[in-house]
C-alpha cells in the first residue's frame with residue numbers, strides 16, 4: 001500500500017470530515033462521540049483567512065513507499081476512496097479568534113511585555129490540529145505533514161498548543177522539539193479545559 005501526502009481543499013475537508021475526525025478521536029484517545037461536538041468547528045475553521053489542510057492517505061497501489069502529492073496528484077476519485085491515516089490544518093491567527101485572546105491573556109499573565117505580545121500576534125500561523133492514526137504513528141508521517149503544512153507560509157511565526165506531559169515524554173513533544181519549537185507559555189489553562197497546556201512556537205520558515 002502506498003501512502004500519499006495531499007493538500008485538502010475546503011470541499012475535500014467537508015467530504016472527508018467524518019474520516020478526519022475519526023483520526024483525531026483515535027489519535028487523541030477521546031471518547032467516541034467527540035467527533036459530533038467538533039464537526040461544526042472544523043467546518044467553520046475552513047472559512048478562516050489563510051486556512052490550509054493536509055492529509056496522509058493510503059491507496060492500494062503495489063508499492064509501500066511514501067509519496068508527495070506534489071509529484072503525483074491524486075484524482076478526485078482516488079482521494080474520495082483512499083483511507084485517511086493523518087490530518088493537519090491551521091490558519092492565520094487574528095484578534096477576533098478565541099485562541100488568540102486566550103494566548104494574549106496567558107502572555108500578559110506570564111509577564112511578557114507589550115512589544116513581545118504585539119510582535120508574536122501580528123503575524124502567525126496557528127497549527128490547530130495535527131493527528132496521525134495510532135496504527136500509522138512512528139513512521140515520520142507527523143513530521144512530513146507538518147513540513148508540508150508550513151511550507152511557503154507568509155507568516156513570521158507558527159504557534160500551537162499541546163497538553164503538558166510529564167518530562168515532555170510523548171511523540172508530539174519529541175516532534176515539536178525536533179522541529180525547533182520553543183516555549184511561549186507553559187502550564188496554561190484554557191477557559192473550559194482543566195488540563196494544563198503548553199503554547200509552543202518558532203519562527204518561519206521551518
Ligand SMILES: CC(C)(COP(=O)(O)OP(=O)(O)OC[C@H]1O[C@@H](n2cnc3c(N)ncnc32)[C@H](O)[C@@H]1OP(=O)(O)O)[C@@H](O)C(=O)NCCC(=O)NCCS
Nearest residue numbers: 027028130131132137138139140141142143162171172175
Ligand atoms: C504527535 C503525532 C502527530 C506525531 O506523528 P508521528 O507520525 O507519530 O511521529 P513523527 O512524524 O514525529 O515520527 C517520528 C517517529 O517516527 C520514526 N520514523 C520512522 N521513519 C521515519 C522517517 N522516515 N522520518 C522521520 N521519522 C521516522 C522516528 O524514529 C520517530 O519514532 P519515535 O517517536 O519513537 O522516536 C502523532 O504521534 C499523533 O497523532 N499523536 C497523538 C495525537 C497528538 O498528540 N497530536 C498532537 C496534539 S497537539
